[in-house]
Amino acid sequence: MKASVEKRLLxxxxxxxxxxxFALIALIIAVALELTGPFIAKQVIDRHIVGVQTEWVAITDNNDNDTIELDNRYLKRSDRLDEDDVVINTLTFVQVNRAYYLAEGTVPVGETLTVTEDGQSLMSELENFQAEKLSAAxxxxxFAPEVRPIMLWLALYLGLILIASVFQYLKTYLLQVHANxxxxxxxxxxxxxVERLPMRYFVNMPAGKILARVxxxxEAIKELYVRVLETFVNGFIYMGGIMIALYLLNPTLATISLVLLPLLMLFMKFYKMYAGQxxxxxxxxxSDINASINESIQTMPIIQAFRRTNDRADEFEQLNDKHYxxxxxxxxxxxxASYNLVNVLRGIAFLSFIWFFGNQSLTGTMLVSTGLLYAFVDYLTRLFEPMTQMVNQLPQLEQARVSARRVFQLLDEDTEAIEDETLPRIKGDVRFDHVTFGYDKGETILNDLSFHVAPGETAAFVGHTGSGKSSVMNLLFRFYDPxxxxxxxxxxxxxxxxxxxTRTHMAIVLQDPFIFTGTVLSNIxxxxxxxxxxQAIAALKAxxxxxxxxxxxxxxxxxxGENGNEFSTGQRQLLSFARALAFDPAILILDEATANIDSETEMMIQEAMNVLSKGRTMLVIAHRLSxxxxxxxxxxxxxxxxxxxGTHLSLLNEKGSYYQMYKMQQAGIDEVM
Incomplete structure (x- = not known):
């Protein structure tokens, strides 16, 4: 049982x-370092910005950097007192609306404060506090004692970001190199x-479709590993890190946020179902478009000669319209899927966030700090960034998955083993022993065929189209088996x-010789x-x-160039004869090698055939009986x-089918002359 596409991609x-x-370790470290930002921001806000609005004490001496001097008094935050500090009295530094006040005594935290008409006292729900309105200076x-710790926190975060950037680079580099x-x-x-596929596969599958898969x-799968893989791996690890951070801040709200992930997974399943189809x-x-274009390019002279350009354009337009x-x-x-889905989820998350904190604050069950609010908002914002990126990559993911299935279908085709076992040079004795063969089931091309060609002999096969001549060569070359x-x-x-x-000591020259891109010599x-x-030059000269x-x-x-279009048909055929001679086969097969050439070139080809036939068995599929x-x-x-x-003369004397074919060709030659 074959594994699923996803498992094979894995x-x-x-x-x-x-x-x-290594890439995943680098990614985890980079994400962990980067996600320290909101925690650091929470510390800076709660301890060094909002935290300044707290209880202060007057002490007897200015003994460290946490102490400030105001009106000949030394003031210090109560949460920073040392054992040696002597407390004189307690004050509270507090903000009301947009002004700052220094109140005598301890002002309850969390209560609503108002300024009295005289501006010299603060009113809470239960009592008044004497207060002095402070200037901005x-x-x-x-805030002066907080500058240094804030700078240290910022320097720490900057250092962590720089280290994270190194790991981000390593992660990106390793993932990209690995993907390629x-x-x-x-x-x-x-x-x-493709090289090991049997010949039958290429007969049934258009070249354009094979090309599209290769x-x-x-290329679509490449995008999966190069872009989609990084996005999803980065996204899941990033989201996992954020969920851990949210649980550290507040487990209840983190659990509410966790509900968003199943919603995302359900949508991805829904998307996969329809996008896959x-x-x-x-x-x-x-693939059909590629096959159509490939066929049109190869047959453009025929299309234009028979004025079928509009018909081909209509056929192409039908495929193009379906694709569109x-x-x-x-x-x-x-x-x-893209921004709509993520925006809805984001809206649900922020509504839950507002409701939760609002409810907790109104009921008095939890005191919410400004830093905590900031950290939660920051983490929730960051949580939806990878979600957006992953959802936007869903089209590419599905495209790659479908492409992967098509590629794996090709990889799962039955192939022929390629083995490098050598075979001593054969003498060239060829025998067909009661061979029956057909390309498709229920079809018979060769019926109980038997013949023998001794080493060094030249045997020619003639007959009308469909008589089985090329099938003999296909079986001999083992493109097919009987x-x-x-x-x-x-x-x-x-x-x-x-x-x-089987093919070690055989060579073939086809009716339509193929010339590869390269040089004359590399084609030999x-x-x-x-x-x-x-040896190659000697073969060309021969x-x-x-x-x-x-x-x-x-x-x-x-x-x-491609297919040697700069050469005539006869010249290309001579190159294929030289190629066959250079490989020095024991058996040479000529598949209507002289069918498409003029009489002058035919004489050169005939001389080449005489050179090639020396010391080797030759099987010729002949169109020109001459x-x-x-x-x-x-x-x-x-x-x-x-x-x-029989031989040429014996068959002419029999005056059978061969005689009739020969006379028809001779009549055609005489008529032309």
């Missing part, structure tokens, strides 16, 4: 546990899987060998270190390709069965 996440562990004297390493690993896995889908369609349509409609649904869902019967190389069943061993060697520069290559500005090192007249045997196929077999 496996990739922990490909380097050491890095992710005088009132500032009471994950994507590098995943892309390697995907590409290796590029677009892995929309993203499934969006990613699938995106589902993207619009995603936008609507994301708009609902349903019944055996394909033997030097009397060894190919299915007892690995696919790589395919960057195989076993083939030297001299097939006559040097006649046009040496006219190029950089000759054998001339850069070649190119196979010297074959040791010609096999005529019809609907997967051999209907004639």
């Amino acid at each position: 496996r990739y996440l922990f490909i380097n546990k050491q890095t992710i562990t 005088t009132a500032a004297e009471f 390493k994950i994507i590098q690993t995943m892309r390697n896995d995907v590409f290796e899987t 590029t677009n889908d892995t 929309y993203n499934d369609v969006i990613r699938a349509v995106n 409609r589902f993207q619009k649904k995603m936008v609507a869902l994301s708009a609902l 349903g019944k019967g055996k394909v033997l190389l030097d009397s060894v069943d190919t299915q007892t060998l690995t696919r790589q061993q 060697t395919l960057n195989d270190p076993k083939i030297s520069r001299d 097939v006559g390709a040097d006649q046009f290559i040496e006219k190029l500005p950089r000759q054998y090192d001339e850069p070649v 190119t196979i007249q010297h074959a040791d045997q010609i096999i005529v196929l019809n609907k997967g069965e051999i209907i004639e077999r």
Whole structure:
């Protein structure tokens, strides 16, 4: 049973546990240091700003920095008295409205105070206190002893922030490097899987869709690890730290705030359900769009020649419109999720906060300090920052999850093992022993086919379209395996060998030769270190390709673009012949290699074929019968069965199907001439 997409993504996440562990430790330390801010602010407010409005005492001597001198009296906060201090009397420094007063005696804390008409006394609920209204400069004297501790608190917080920034940098760096390493690993896995996929997969799956999974889908997953992962990990740890801080301040209100988290998780589940459906369609349509564009680019000459541009545009518009409609649904869902959701939760939290503290203050069950209020408001504000960031990343998260499912579907495809076991050079004996084969179930392309090609012989296969010629080559190269019967190389069943061993001493030249981006020389060697520069050049000269290559500005090192479009069809075919010769195969397969070339180039190709055929077995799928007249045997196929077999002359003498095909081609040549 295969693991879920989320579990498989987690496996990739922990490909380097050491890095992710260090990143998480750095993140926890950074969050812990950063969250000290409201606690420090609470201390500064309660102890050094609001805390100044408290009971003071007159003492006999000015003995430390906490003592101030006012009207020839030495005053000191009662909570800072030392054992040596001698108390004369008690006073209270208090603020009423916007003015400060120094009252005689102890003024009850928490009671409502009013100033009497004479301005020389303060009225509480139960009694009056003699008081002196202080000027701003005088009132500032009471705050003077607090400047130094406030500066120390601020210096401490600044130091903690600087240390936190170092850990934040380490966290970001480690997570980003780790995320890119994950994507590098995943892309390697995907590409290796693509290389091991059986040929049947590429027949059934358009190239554009495969390309979309290797590029677009892995890029979406990259955003998951690079951006979404950091946002969610940072957010959950940050929120966890805030909840711990809230519990330290007030467990009751922290519990009320904790209710918000299940609400957020419920919404994320709701979002995942609908966003997943929309993203499934969006990613699938995106693959179809890529496939459509890829097909249009490759077939643009046909589209324009047959005036089908409008039809192709209409087909593309249908896909594009479907993509737009589902993207619009995603936008609507994301708009609902982003700031709207978080604002509602924020509003609920602040209403609960106001109700709680208001109720506690009115009933007198708890004395709420200004610093506590500030710290709670600060922490609640910070609590919604990661929430906002995480909710805003939900679209990217769902997009990455859907993309991951598509990538894992590709990774789960049945693949062929690639093994590097060497196989001694074979003689080139080829035998099909009662082979029956079809590409799909219930379909038969080859029917009980048997033939033998001795080492060094040239065998040609001819027949009308669909007769099974290419299927013979596909089986020999083990792109497919027969349903019944055996394909033997030097009397060894190919299915007892690995696919790589089967192909070790074979080479193929296709009807449409593919030229890779690189240089002329790299297209011959395919960057195989076993083939030297001299061997590659010798192969090019042997097939006559040097006649046009040496006219190029950089000759054998001339850069070649995609598919070698700067060369003619015949020149590209000569390059593929040279490639086959450079690898020195024991068996060479030519799949209608002369079908698309002119008569002049055909003569060069024929000479190249003569060079290639020396000392090796050659199997030729022929369209032009003039190119196979010297074959040791010609096999005529019809609907997967051999209907004639012999040399060129013997088949002409039989005056059967081969004779009819040859006469038709000769008539066409004569007519042209």
